[in-house]
Amino acid sequence: MVRTVKLRVRVNHEVYFALKEVEGEYRGILEDALEYGLRSGVNSFVMLKAGIYGAEREKHGGLPSHYIYTACEDASMRLKSFLKLRRLGRAYTDRPELRSVTVHLDDHLWRFGLDAIRVATKRGWVGLEPQYHKLFWMYLNGGWGLASEARFKLLEGNFVEFFIVFKKDEPKPYEPKGFIPVDLNENSVSVLLDEEPILLETNTKKITLGYEYRRWRIEKGRSTKDRDVRRKLKKLRERDKKADARRKLAKLIVMEAYESRSAIVLENLPKRAPEHMVKGVKDKQLRLRIYHSAFSSMKNAIIEKAREYGVPVMLVNPSHTSTTCPIHGARINYRPNGSNAPRVGKCPVGGELWHRDVAALYNLLRKAGDGRPMPLASTGPHDPHVINMSVWPRAKSLHSIMSEMKV
Incomplete structure (x- = not known):
C-alpha cells in the first residue's frame, strides 16, 4: 500500500x-x-x-x-x-x-x-x-x-x-462474520448498520452546482488563458472538498466494518460509470451532476481504506438493486406523488412500501449471500435515518451517531 x-x-x-x-x-x-x-x-x-x-x-x-x-x-x-x-x-x-x-x-x-x-x-x-x-x-x-x-x-x-x-505491507483480510451493504448515490451514501438503514448526506449536488456557477461568473466574457481568470479558477477547491468528504466517509464505514469484523458490500460499477448513466439524459444540468458525482471515486476510496485495515470487500452486480422488492423479487412501482423523482415505491405483489435506498441495501445484502429473514414490517415506507453533513464528518463512529439519535 x-x-x-x-x-x-x-x-x-x-x-x-x-x-x-x-x-x-x-x-x-x-x-x-x-x-x-x-x-x-x-x-x-x-x-x-x-x-x-x-x-x-x-x-x-x-x-x-x-x-x-x-x-x-x-x-x-x-x-x-x-x-x-x-x-x-x-x-x-x-x-x-x-x-x-x-x-x-x-x-x-x-x-x-x-x-x-x-x-x-x-x-x-x-x-x-x-x-x-x-x-x-x-x-x-x-x-x-x-x-x-x-x-x-x-x-x-x-x-x-x-x-x-x-x-506498508497490505494486511491479510479476516474471515467476515457479517455484511455491511453500502449504496452510493449522487447526493448521499446509504449504509445498513445493525439492520437499521442510515443515509449519510454528502451535498454533492449543492457543491457541484455552486462551483459551476462560480466558474461561469469568472469565465463570462473572458478567455481561460487570461492570467487573472486562471488564478481565480485555481482558488476554487471543488475537487479537494469532495475528496475530503470521500476520505472521511470511507474511514467511518471501514472502521465500523473492522470493529464488527464484517465485510463491506458494494456495487461493482462499470468503468466510466457516468457515461453509462447519462445515456438518454437530455437535461444538461443533470448530466453535469452525474459526471461530477464521482461514484467510482467513492467506491475506490472505500476499497483503498479497507485494504489498509484488512477489511474484505465484496463487489456484486449493481443491476436492479433499487427497483426490485427484496421480499418478493417483483419490480417496485415508483409513482410520482408531487415529485418527478419519487423515493418511495410499492411492491405490486405484497403491497410493501420501499424507499429506493433501503431496497438497494437489502438487495445488496441478498446478493452477498445473506439469507436471513427480512426484519422490517410489510406496510411502513421504511425511510432511512438521514444524517446531515454537519454531523457525520465530526462523529467518532456511525454507532455513536445512532446512539445519540436514539437518546
Missing part, C-alpha cells in the same frame, strides 16, 4: 533558484525522452535511458546523473498513459503535452531528516525545513515506512511542494 503526503515549504531565494535550475534541466531531459520515445516507438524506462543517456549526460554535465534516470521513468509513465488513452479513443492530441513538471527523486537525490529534507542540485545539497503536520506524523508513527522515492514542485512566491511517499 502506498500513501503520499504533501508538505508545503517556503525557502529562501538561493535554495529556490537552485531548485528552479534543476526543474528547468529536468524539463529539458523529459522533453527529449518523450520525443525519443515517440520517434523510436519505445516506452519502457530501460529503452528510453539507453537511447538518451549519453547525449543528456553531455548536455547536462553539472546535473546529478540520477535526474536522467528519474526523468526517463517519468517519461515512460507519461508515454504508457498516453498510448492507453489513444487506444481507447480518449486522447485529444497526437502527442503527450508537457504542461506542468513535478521533479521525481530517487534515493540518491534526497535525504530525509526531521530537522531538514536535503535535495541534490547542481550547486550541491540544499535544505528544506518543512512544518510537519498531523497526517505526516500519523503515517510516520503508524507503522508506515518511508519509500525511497519522492517528488517536488515549485510554486510562486518561493514556495516548494514536497511529496513524501509512505509504504
